[in-house]
Amino acid sequence: MDQWLSDYGVTLGVGALITFMIFIVWDLAKRSNAGKFGTIMLYVGLAMGIFGFLIKVIITWLLENAGV
Template identity: 55%
Template sequence: MQWQWNKGCTVFGMTEEQFSEFFSTYGVGALILFMVFIIGNLAWQSKAGKFGTFVLFLGLAVGFLGFIAKYVIQWYLENHM
């Protein structure tokens, strides 16, 4: 028996589309902030120095810029096409 998704079904008062959009935006943003804490703690505990800390945060920043670029590109395509 296959599971059927009821189109009128809500999760926490939101539709599935609203729920996934909310957590793909704010959930990923919260994870990025948590990763800033993790990488900062890693750099401090390993005594990475200025350059090592810069490289660690540079890797996180590239991922963060990719996350932001997705929304900028999506906004541009929705409003200018």
Template identity: 45%
Template sequence: MSEEQFTNISMVVCLSGLIIFMGFIIWDLGKQSNAGKFGTAVLFLVLGLGVGGFIFKNVLVEFLVLKK
């Protein structure tokens, strides 16, 4: 396994773990603040958009910049 392959695999695994952990943090934040179902859904929507933006940026870089 080359260093590039190891880096790509570890980035996917570590970032996936971080995103899952952030989801747990958002759920715990909604639970501790007594936000209710709607408040927790809003927390996931708003804070999840940041994660979605990060993933979308990486997809754009893969397809638009690196495919040339």
């Protein structure tokens, strides 16, 4: 029970933080007058972090199911 709760709690918690970070990046771009290119670059940086988290989840799942 505890393992299930911690696995899904981390996944849901990070998902909630990512959603909040999307709002933060939007607000930062708006307040700093970043323009179209600057806003895109801010979101690219955020997307790289999200992609890294997803890759970690996928690699962990593959290693657990590969019998390693």
